[in-house]
Amino acid sequence: MSVFVKKIVSASNLSFIRLNAIRLLSSKKDASKKDDAQKSTEDIKKNILIEKYGAITTLNIDRQKTRNSLDEATLREMADAINSFDKDPEAKVLVFNGEGGSFCSGFDLDEVEAKGYNTLLDAASRLLRRPLCDKTTIAAVSGYAVGEGFELALACDLRVVEDTAVLGCLGRRFGAPQSLYGGRRLTSLIGLSRALDLLITGRPISGVEAHNMGLSLKVTATGTALGESIKLAKSLLKFPQNALIMDKLAAVNSQLNPNSEESMRDEAIMQSLMGLAIEDLQKGIKKFQGGIGKHGKFYKLTEAPLKDWEIEDSTEEISIKKDEDSDKDDKK
Template structure:
């Protein structure tokens, strides 16, 4: 579809150029022609972007779209990903980021052709934003399909949660070429699955399936082929409904305990948590009111909006309280 769009844009540009050339002959006409050409170039550049960002309420999806290169990460793509994550960070309405690869592949790592041309350090520098621990203060989810190898594997590890298709292939393929884990992959992998299994993957370059990744503890959910993005968005929806301040605080505390002990990143995250505490207290006040009104009782994680309890639910609550009181009296 995007190829068709490119052709249509190119055809439109050509016709606009011919039209303007035929109609205008003055300097004004030349200026007009130049403006048209510049606008056309801008349109083509927009079509050729290597990522697609879409928003669904509080959920933002970042889709890597270099299908002809198995969604490998060149310098331009890494810069675009960095800009998209920064924009997500600053967007007050955006709550959860889902990272996905178009065309059935998550990412095959650094673009080897560009690495040969520009060198390893150029790509490493362009990927610097992905080295942050955590990747974002807000929740991030990787929808892993097809290959997630080398730096693509590290990108999945950088996310907080991973929804992985059972037929996906993950691993440290950079081992074949002597490439180290660039995006703190070794540290992240070890914190997620433990030292011994992490060393097995890191040292041997062994590839694992989505099923094996789940058994190791890398996946929060495994799903069938072609459904990872949909399932990741469903998971994101379940996170959006919660008060975000406490969720982010707990996330940062967990990440700190394993990835950033006694470091500048740890102090930064502690400062972020402190800044969120006041808002979290306000969220808790609202949460207490909701619970007192019957929302979320009996361990329910659904229908967390302000809906009055039905008669049968009120009766059930009264019966439970009566039973508990009777048990206490018996013990006395």
């Protein structure tokens, strides 16, 4: 009997050892799969960096050796990132930025030669959307924003431009057309005469001149465009987003999408937002009645009501006390 028990124990120990060996082997396989997945993820995101600050997302082009030029891989990564931002219900504002002191120097000319212009144009098809996103987009322009990089900045709703930035249609030197609706967008922003100046001559302009032309919301010091853009983005989060998007789409449609399929798409989006915008408006009316936002104030829109002395329709109780001597005089 004891011999039989020993055999059972030894057999169970053997199976236990085999089981552990199988588990160890499977764990190694799982670890290798995770490593492979991590490597593939790193490969996917090797040209851009995505960072999130609450409802604000930054898309940072990171090809610093070529001043953040756009090759096929980078363009496809950007398209995926923009689509993810569009689908994220928590994301409200997207900020485009270039790492290393330059926004974007346009298409990578070496890759244009190797793969052909149409290959890069096909990879950039997501950037042809008008508007680029339904939600708000901001370009933090520093260093060079030329060629398709200039067009990317023009595709954004708002631009914060550093005073030393260089913008323009520098592709004119090589016979490259404005392939991302840059001519149309530029004309809608600054008018035909100024747009033709930049499009025909291809001359570069500084951030200061770009601001004077009306291309930027704000001109800022060197090295501060990203910080100022994030600050701007934070200031927009306090607004109800549905009406904001509706008004933006209406403005873009009037300039870029008259009588087009995209215009019909945007009209459908605006109609779908109408009910939500009305709900936001009802909430806004209650806030206003409680003292928030009165006198044209844009700050503290989501905080406590204004103090009593800030409320316009305030009443004060005044009590008058008569002196005893005046009472005696009245009796006489």
